[in-house]
Amino acid sequence: DSGVTQTPKHLITATGQRVTLRCSPRSGDLSVYWYQQSLDQGLQFLIQYYNGEERAKGNILERFSAQQFPDLHSELNLSSLELGDSALYFCASSARTGGGANVLTFGAGSRLTVL
């Protein structure tokens, strides 16, 4: 157990629907990252939050949004779902920001299937 908790583990939904993925970071970690893993694109960075504030954005679609709450858990909202959104969505957390090795600890992922 990495200490990063993601729910749900599996989710099947239909095109056009909206889903919310949840992540609880490792205790003490202030940064949360969302990544999308698909067979053809590999691991794509979506967005990072640090202590409740958005810190960096990657290849996140406008249909997707995220937030980090005061208790540091984060949610990734995916709307108007398309078949191509089917993927594994990973959350990772880290303790620090700025310099240093900044080791990311990953959750087990949420597998989204859009039919």
Next chain:
Amino acid sequence: GEDVEQSLFLSVREGDSSVINCTYTDSSSTYLYWYKQEPGAGLQLLTYIFSNMDMKQDQRLTVLLNKKDKHLSLRIADTQTGDSAIYFCAERSRSSGGGADGLTFGKGTHLIIQP
């Protein structure tokens, strides 16, 4: 921009050494990482190396960094069936596409162990 490239597959015999290679393009990379992903699981950090080092050893794992050629390798000695997984190379640079503190990942190398 930054890019991280890896071969998609590597097949080795049990007991042999495995060498997984990675190239990156961003010369401002500060840290380089190796993560392991077992089936159905998230990414697990194996090791990382600071860019001013050229080698790091940790039990069966040896990381070699050639900063001039922007080449990173992971050697696994005495490869066992439990080493079967996907191995991801990642970099952290000042201009990281993984976000201000995040990582940019390669697409991963599937390590296949032959009996």
